[in-house]
Amino acid sequence: MTILIAYWPIRGLCEYVYLALEYLEVPYERKTYTAENMNEWYKEDKYNLGLHFANLPYLVEGDFKLVQSLAILKYVGRKYGIFGGDSIEETAHQEALIEHVNDLRSRFSNLCYCDRDLFEAKKVKYFEEFGEELKKLDDWFQERKWMNGDKIFVGDFFLWHTLDVHDCMVPGILEEYPNVTRYKNEVQKIPQIDRYLKSEVYRRFNINAPWANFGCYAGL
Known part of the structure; x- marks a missing residue:
């Protein structure tokens, strides 16, 4: 179905x-x-x-x-x-990873939809703090292929998207973090994902609604 x-x-x-x-x-x-x-x-x-x-x-x-x-x-x-584990504890761990990514996504969204007059100043402070989050992720991926270890799960697609919209706003922001960069590249090299990202359906900069400060789609 x-x-x-x-x-x-x-x-x-x-x-x-x-x-x-x-x-x-x-x-x-x-x-x-x-x-x-x-x-x-x-x-x-x-x-x-x-x-x-x-x-x-x-x-x-x-x-x-x-x-x-x-x-x-x-x-x-x-x-x-591709979600849930063999135990309650393993599933809870995956839930926590997703919640962490959602925290990152929410902060980015708050920046995008903040008062337009404050956006540039907030953006500078935001990305100073985001560097600390990228360092944590870089450490995390030092010994992990995917977010949850050796097996991909739905949280990886959530994280890839969250990393990508940040890279859209500040191109090259991930380059200082080799493990994060490797991880993001690994996700988008998956044949199904690569095919989708190259399709006409995918629009990289249709990120937010028209009233946002960045990545706006005008057709709403």
């Missing part, structure tokens, strides 16, 4: 779900709400699809419906064997 993923035409909170599905080669379709059809979401689908706490992105697979990007990511991972 084909999975439907619905979201805005930006990378935002859904790119890592797309990456996981592309890696798994699971058939899926995208429903995209744009300026032309956004009322279909706000006036119809939001209230009529039977979504609990309706939000974007959402997933529909037959009668099953789910919202919240991380819940969707973990659902896909569980279903296709």
